[in-house]
Amino acid sequence: MSMYASFDDLMAVPAADQYEQYALPSGKLVKIRPLTRAEHLWIGKGTEDADEIEARMISKALIEPTLTLDQAKKWQKAAASADVSAITDKIRDLSGFGQGADKRGLRAV
Numbered sequence: 379m380s381m382y383a384s385f386d387d388l389m390a391v392p393a394a395d396q397y398e399q400y401a402l403p404s405g406k407l408v409k410i411r412p413l414t415r416a417e418h419l420w421i422g423k424g425t426e427d428a429d430e431i432e433a434r435m436i437s438k439a440l441i442e443p444t445l446t447l448d449q450a451k452k453w454q455k456a457a458a459s460a461d462v463s464a465i466t467d468k469i470r471d472l473s474g475f476g477q478g479a480d481k482r483g484l485r486a487v
Contacts, residue, residue, distance in 0.1 A: 393417075397441055400468050403460040409442030410465065412472040429454060432466055439469040 397411040413421070413435065421434040433450040445453065454462055 394441070396472070398472060400465065403464050404458060406461070408440060408465065410439050410469055410472065411441055412474070413439055413469065418473060418475065432462070435466055435469055436462075439473070440465070
């Protein structure tokens with residue numbers, strides 16, 4: 379038995395299955411998941427516009443309710459800043475690229 383993961387092991391728990399319920403500062407409950415690596419790369423592709431990047435992130439990671447990119451942009455404009463900031467911070471943390479993302483489990487090779 380190999381101590382290394384197989385391809386099937388790596389594919390066993392996709393990002394869509396790693397969701398978490400999250401209460402926004404407004405008290406509204408949502409369900410979010412981490413971004414896949416491909417989504418992480420896509421959110422910044424072809425733009426340096428922070429609003430666009432944020433809306434792309436929300437449209438991919440928010441799974442309950444689901445939002446299209448246009449809906450995410452409308453929500454950005456209408457929602458309390460605390461809610462939008464909180465959800466994007468949580469998505470970054472779940473995805474492993476937040477400012478305070480936990481790196482303790484990583485080992486140097």
